[in-house]
Amino acid sequence: MNIWAFANQKGGVGKTTSAITLAGILAGRNEETLIIDLDPHASMSSYFGMEPETVSQGVFELFTAQSNNKTLELDSVVHPTGIEHLSIIPSSVAVATLEKRFGANNGMGLILSRVLKNASQQYSHVLIDCPPVLGLLMLNALVACNQLVVPVQTELLAIKGLHRMLRTIKMIEKSLHKKLSYTVLPTMYDQRTRASQKSLKILQDEYKDCISSQPIPVDTKFRDASFSGKPISFISKNTHGLKAYEVLLEQMLLSRVNNSENREVA
Ligand SMILES: Nc1ncnc2c1ncn2[C@@H]1O[C@H](COP(=O)(O)OP(=O)(O)OP(=O)(O)O)[C@@H](O)[C@H]1O
Ligand SMILES: [Mg+2]
Helix, strand or coil: CEEEEECCCCCCCCHHHHHHHHHHHHHHCCCCEEEEECCCCCHHHHHCCCCCCCCCCCHHHHHHHHHCCCCCCHHHHCEECCCCCEEEECCCHHHHHHHHHHCCCCCHHHHHHHHHCCCCCCCCEEEEECCCCCCHHHHHHHHHCCEEEEEEECCHHHHHHHHHHHHHHHHHHHHHCECCCEEEEEECECCCCHHHHHHHHHHHHHCCCCECCCCCECCCHHHHHHHHCCCHHHCCCCCHHHHHHHHHHHHHHHHHHHCCCCCECC
């Protein structure tokens, strides 16, 4: 089972869009796919018409049950998205309180990986959308995933944010004794602007071993898709943005085969 997390401490870089788009392509290929919305802002849940004020079974219930050592069937927090083969564990406003309630408790970083241990019979792919904050929720995603995607907007400030995220990854690798396999994904690339071109060049020079083979271009169709409540692959088949995500997906599926991800750090 692929477990992919989408994380960056910087906001607005394309984490949610990347997770939804890749999940949409996979579901369109009849692959059973689960998306998990770990962000209290619940953009991913809202995208599929689930309002964070009214969700009563989701990430919050999953974490509270686990922290109380209660067993909770994964199915009870999984909801349909309206797209065949695509299900979601939604977020809700209460998710914002998890950090305060349980942040310092021992073993809380392992909840998601424990829950997902038994999910491989049902799902081929699990895609986890993280909040732009390093805390309990992002930590759970980093521990559970076997691949990490770090979207970064092709602009200078976002590149500075990326350095912070990579320091976080190093720190977590040390404390978990686990190597995180990650892909830096340049997003919202506008080839007409010098700033975008310059930023992409910096990223390609600095991260040549772990950068995606091509950037995700700016594409207004993503916004159109969000109004429809469906991933872009169900709206427009021939957009530049979708094609770039299809290339990324192939790269990720291939590296899953070739990688010795999660190998122990010496
Ligand atoms: N390639 C793209 N082209 C044009 N617009 C995009 C693209 N990718 C994302 N967007 C838009 O940019 C905005 C931010 O994207 P998104 O919500 O995916 O970022 P995020 O990293 O999840 O943000 P947050 O940290 O707030 O959760 C959204 O309005 C989205 O529709
Ligand atoms: Mg988001």
